[in-house]
Amino acid sequence: xAARKADLPWGVLEPREAVLNMAPYSPPTGGRAGKLxxxxxxxxxxxSPRVIExxxxxxxxxxxxxxxxxxxxxxxxxxxxxxxxxxxxxxxxTDEAIQVLIxxxxxxxQQVIVLHPSYAMYRFYAEVAGAPVSEIAYRxxxxxxxxxxxxxxxxPETRAVLISNPNNPTGTGTSRANxxxxxxxxxxxxxxxxxxxYEFCGVTMLPLLNDYPNLxxxxxxxxxxxxxxxxxxxxxxxxxxxxxxHKAQSPYSVxxxxxxxxxxxxEDKAYVERFVTEVLAARELLYVGLERLGIPYYPSQANFVxxxxxxxxxxxxxxxxxxGVLVRDRSYEIPGCVxxxxxxxxxxxxxxKELEExxxx
Ligand SMILES: Cc1ncc(COP(=O)(O)O)c(C=O)c1O
Numbered sequence: 001x002a003a004r005k006a007d008l009p010w011g012v013l014e015p016r017e018a019v020l021n022m023a024p025y026s027p028p029t030g031g032r033a034g035k036l037x038x039x040x041x042x043x044x045x046x047x048s049p050r051v052i053e054x055x056x057x058x059x060x061x062x063x064x065x066x067x068x069x070x071x072x073x074x075x076x077x078x079x080x081x082x083x084x085x086x087x088x089x090x091x092x093x094t095d096e097a098i099q100v101l102i103x104x105x106x107x108x109x110q111q112v113i114v115l116h117p118s119y120a121m122y123r124f125y126a127e128v129a130g131a132p133v134s135e136i137a138y139r140x141x142x143x144x145x146x147x148x149x150x151x152x153x154x155x156p157e158t159r160a161v162l163i164s165n166p167n168n169p170t171g172t173g174t175s176r177a178n179x180x181x182x183x184x185x186x187x188x189x190x191x192x193x194x195x196x197x198y199e200f201c202g203v204t205m206l207p208l209l210n211d212y213p214n215l216x217x218x219x220x221x222x223x224x225x226x227x228x229x230x231x232x233x234x235x236x237x238x239x240x241x242x243x244x245x246h247k248a249q250s251p252y253s254v255x256x257x258x259x260x261x262x263x264x265x266x267e268d269k270a271y272v273e274r275f276v277t278e279v280l281a282a283r284e285l286l287y288v289g290l291e292r293l294g295i296p297y298y299p300s301q302a303n304f305v306x307x308x309x310x311x312x313x314x315x316x317x318x319x320x321x322x323x324g325v326l327v328r329d330r331s332y333e334i335p336g337c338v339x340x341x342x343x344x345x346x347x348x349x350x351x352x353k354e355l356e357e358x359x360x361x
Contacts, residue, residue: 018108018130025124032326036347039326041168041197041304043226044343047261048271051227054264055257068256073263077234080266081219086239087209089246090232090262092253094196097218097235099125102160104248105190106131110159115146117169117333119194122162131159138170143298143306143334145174147181154186161186164194166201169330169339171300173201176208183212192216197302199224199276210238221258223303224272225265230258279303282348286340289352293359304341306330313338319358325351 008014037044046052070090078085091097098121106112108130114122116135126133136150145167154161161182166173183191191214193205198219205217217236222228232254235245265272283305290297290307297307309316313331316338320327328339340351 016130018127022124022127025120034324035321036325036343036350038341038343038347038351039328039339040228041223041302041341042228043224043275044341044347045226045275047226048265048268050268050271051261051264055261059257063256063260066256068252068254068259070254070259073259076263076266080269081206081234081236083206083209083236084239086242088234088236089242089249090254090259091218091235091249092233092258093222093228093231094194094218094220094233095121095125096231096249096253097216097233098122098162098192098194100235100245100249101162101190101192101216102126102129102131104244106159111155111157113150113153113158113161115150115163115167117330118162119164119168119196122164126160126162138167138172143170143172145172145178147174147178150182151185154182154189156188158186158189160190160192162192162194164196165203165205166197166301168196168302169304169306169328169334169337171298171302171304171306173203173301176203176205179205180208180212183215187214190214190216192218194218196220196223199272200279200303201301203301206236209236213238213241216241221262221265224276225262226275227258227261227265230261232258232262278344279342282345283342285345286342286348286352289348289355293352293356295359300342304339306334306337306339308336309338310336316355316358320351320354323354323358325354327351 074085102125106129110131111134112126112131113134116137123133134153136146136153139146179193195204195217198204205215209215215237218233220233286305295307297305313329313336317327317329330337330339
């Protein structure tokens with residue numbers, strides 16, 4: 001019998017070493033419905049009414065009985081994203097996109113580079129795969145994108161580079177030209193540009209898919225489109241790569257409802273555009289409110305803003321929660337910082353009013 005590597009309770013089967021060594025991940029807290037949800041960068045008013053109508057009225061028993069068929073949905077999404085149908089896979093949210101990318105390109109003990117702080121799932125899936133993760137820190141000043149530091153860290157051993165643009169939780173982004181320098185330096189590695197917040201900033205690498213064979217782009221329906229519960233996204237690359245992504249993906253990981261809802265959502269382009277316009281106006285209002293209170297913040301290219309609460313980050317989060325307003329404490333990774341999702345101007349008015357009362361108390 002093989003020696004046990006860990007002190008596990010009696011009767012527990014020893015997992016792979018990579019899983020044994022991982023820090024446990026704590027999923028979001030429950031009980032968020034009905035509160036002012038400014039903690040997960042979701043759409044704060046919900047999906048297009050057309051999507052809701054579709055889900056309520058147009059579902060048939062037969063549709064539910066049949067395994068998913070993605071043809072029509074892929075055609076609709078290809079038109080919307082202005083790519084070919086062979087240039088992407090549908091994924092169960094961005095999370096599955098990251099997982100499929102890692103499963104396709106990264107073996108046990110091959111290096112993955114991520115930035116810090118950034119979206120936690122990059123490290124999560126790399127660690128599950130047994131890949132050592134190198135972290136490059138965002139610059140202390142203005143939390144700017146650490147281009148030179150990242151370029152220096154890329155070596156012939158690098159297998160994947162995972163970047164969120166704009167980045168969560170810093171809100172800072174980088175240019176297409178900078179990302180091209182990374183694609184060139186990491187020509188032998190898979191480079192993922194996660195564009196979860198694209199709608200709020202307008203910078204995209206999608207038109208460059210065929211210029212860089214190592215470029216992968218992900219998009220999601222969880223943020224601007226207001227469909228986080230449906231778990232649907234897309235992973236794009238040139239079609240030769242997409243064939244391999246398909247091979248590494250479970251065939252039905254996106255359910256029929258989610259896939260069809262995504263196709264309906266892109267038909268209502270005006271709905272998302274209106275929401276984005278509202279968020280951008282609300283973000284200005286938020287900046288003005290924070291300035292009035294003398295609270296420093298980091299200007300953002302996304303639908304969330306990090307502000308400096310000094311030693312009061314956890315207290316502010318807890319006291320806002322007791323008033324029905326949810327925000328995220330990020331002080332464990334950026335000292336003193338709280339992240340607030342930007343919703344509508346009315347929602348930001350309410351947030352600022354509650355914050356002001358707590359701040360001045
Ligand atoms: C950068 C980034 N990518 C992806 C996601 C999650 O996307 P999905 O819901 O599509 O898995 C988030 C959510 O917070 C995020 O911040």
